[in-house]
Amino acid sequence: MxxxxxxxxxxxxxxxxxxxxxxxxxxxxxxxxxxxxxxxxxxxxxxxxxxxxxxxxxxxxxxxxxxxxxxxxxxxxxxxxxxxxxxxxxxxxxxxxxxxxxxxxxxxxxxxxxxxxxxxxxxxxxxxxxxxxxxxxxxxxxxxxxxxxxxIRKDVYSENGPAVAARDSASPRILVEGHFGVPFKNTALAVRLAKEAGCRDIWVLTGSPITWVPGVNRVFSRVPMVKTAEIYRSCDILVKLSTVEGMFGPPLEMFHCGGTAVVFDVSGHDEYIVDDINAFVVRQGDADGVVRTLRRLIRGREDLARLKDGALQTATAWPNWxxxxxxxxxxxxxxxxxxxxxxxxxxxxxxxxxxxxxxDERSRLASSAGIVRRHKLSALASRFPQSLVRRVKQLEAAKEVMFGARRAF
Missing domain, CATH: 3.40.50.2000 (Glycogen Phosphorylase B;)
Incomplete structure (x- = not known):
């Protein structure tokens, strides 16, 4: 050939x-x-x-x-x-x-x-x-x-294997995954709602260049793909509240590593997530619903065990790469x-x-001077040195968690 x-x-x-x-x-x-x-x-x-x-x-x-x-x-x-x-x-x-x-x-x-x-x-x-x-x-x-x-990489994502820390049956560990500074990812909102629900051990896995998040026990930034399973195996519940997706992978990766998830009913979730079978699905934008669901999981271990079992069944049936x-x-x-x-x-x-x-963009910009100013600021920020960009990203993430709106974008 x-x-x-x-x-x-x-x-x-x-x-x-x-x-x-x-x-x-x-x-x-x-x-x-x-x-x-x-x-x-x-x-x-x-x-x-x-x-x-x-x-x-x-x-x-x-x-x-x-x-x-x-x-x-x-x-x-x-x-x-x-x-x-x-x-x-x-x-x-x-x-x-x-x-x-x-x-x-x-x-x-x-x-x-x-x-x-x-x-x-x-x-x-x-x-x-x-x-x-x-x-x-x-x-x-x-x-x-x-x-x-x-x-999915079944050689990487599996229930058995090394973990960063052992799971604690008395206190389910929460993992929030996603970039900060991307509105539709709602990563900061997920952290805030997990704290509001009373979750005591919250970890964050992110592609953003940050090292700490207020109220979060551990932050894992830009982790090599082959190491992410060790983080999943350490946690019980993935909270992923994005409102725009194609077919998101982290919940499925979590399923393979023995955990379950709480997600919005975002487009594509139903490719493998079934509400109350392998995860809990909350109506998009329902912050109160996320808090109630997390409280139910951290207080009712039977639900958590049942969803984990369902998640493993889904993982077993899913094709490899x-x-x-x-x-x-x-x-x-x-x-x-x-x-x-x-x-x-x-x-x-x-x-x-x-x-x-x-x-059409010229017409839109002509209608608002504020839009033009934001464009100029974005262009200026793109020329900042990477060290300054990282510091700004760190501050933005902290600000999102502490002062961001309690609503989904």
């Missing part, structure tokens, strides 16, 4: 659930004999890659370098990378859609949300990881996307045999989307 060249266009190689999934699929394709390149938009170093044990085995290059070569297939994996496709020499282009990413931005950012949504109208072969995304693409954009559910990536590989093979793309149409669609965005 002639070696096929595949290029994944990636926004960032920093630690995130979306990048984790891309690395898993790309590694499998490389193991199957494909020539795989990751073209990355944001700057990165060798240190950026250490969080995932397979990242350093992949060819990762700046996107400008990747554009200098030819490929058999180029796969966009983040809305901004769709607009890069036109600059690549390839007969075929595709789109790996891990969420409806316009939801990442406030409703007031109407032009930006429309720009993101424009990418779902590009005539590309599409694959996604969740049933709700597959249905949404069909209903709103007429796109037929192949479904490939995410797998070899199975999931084998399905992704079959989608790649079908796409490579499919029709070629008209590259000129990508230029036209990109120009049209940006023209529409530019017009």
């Amino acid at each position: 002639i070696e096929k060249k595949i290029c994944f266009l990636v926004g960032s190689m920093a630690i995130s659930g979306g990048t984790y999934v891309i690395i898993q699929h790309a590694s499998h394709l490389q193991d199957q004999g494909y020539d795989v390149t990751l073209g990355v938009q944001e700057p990165f170093t060798e240190g950026t890659l250490v969080w995932h044990d397979r990242a350093s085995t992949l060819r990762c290059v700046p996107i400008a370098v990747a554009k200098q070569e030819s490929y058999d297939l180029v796969v966009a994996t983040w809305w901004k990378t769709v607009f890069e496709l036109k600059d690549f020499d390839s007969p075929r282009y595709a789109y790996f859609i891990q969420s409806i990413e316009s939801r990442f931005y406030p409703e007031a950012e109407t032009p930006l949300r429309a720009l993101v949504d424009a990418t779902y109208r590009f005539p590309l072969a599409c694959v996604t990881e969740a049933r709700w995304i597959q249905q949404y693409l069909a209903d709103h954009f007429g796109q037929s996307a192949t479904l490939v559910r995410n797998g 070899d199975q999931s990536s084998a399905e992704f590989c079959r989608w790649i093979e079908v796409t490579l045999r499919g029709p070629e793309n008209d590259r000129e149409s990508l230029f036209e669609l990109t120009d049209r989307a940006h023209d529409d965005y530019g017009r």
Whole structure:
């Protein structure tokens, strides 16, 4: 077989659930004999890659370098990378859609949300990881996307193995997972509600560069993927209150490590979470409901044991990454045999989307001087040295926990 060249266009190689999934699929394709390149938009170093044990085995290059070569297939994996496709020499282009990413931005950012949504109208072969995304693409954009559910590293996530600390049967330990400073993650809110519920031992696992959180017993920041299971095995209940997801992985990872979860009824939760069977699901935005649910779990050990049993049953039945990536590989093979793309149409669609965005954003900015000031402050902050950025992130996280609104975004 002639070696096929595949290029994944990636926004960032920093630690995130979306990048984790891309690395898993790309590694499998490389193991199957494909020539795989990751073209990355944001700057990165060798240190950026250490969080995932397979990242350093992949060819990762700046996107400008990747554009200098030819490929058999180029796969966009983040809305901004769709607009890069036109600059690549390839007969075929595709789109790996891990969420409806316009939801990442406030409703007031109407032009930006429309720009993101424009990418779902590009005539590309599409694959996604969740049933709700597959249905949404069909209903709103007429796109037929192949479904490939995410797998899990069963060599890493399992009930038995090393732990940071032993679980205490007399006092369930809470783990809050997520980035700070990302409104829809609601990480600070999860910490506040766990404290309000009377949880005495609260840990935080985050990709944010922080070392402490008010009222939290331990903070684990930017932990390598292979070490996260040791943290899960130390905790009993994962509290994950994000309101925008594709198919989130942490609750499933917690299930494999012998714990359960409390989550909002966020899109994609029902891919594997069943309320009152393997976890508790709270109506989105119901802060009082989260507090009541946590109190029920920390006071009623029968419920906790029952949910943990259900979570392990779910984990046992869930596919591993070899199975999931084998399905992704079959989608790649079908796409490579499919029709070629008209590259000129990508230029036209990109120009049209940006023209529409530019017009509508100018109109929006003209309506409010406050918006312009915030944009200028954001641009200034992007030039701060990393040491200052880390200090600012630390203060922001503390402020969110101590003074943030008691409501979900």
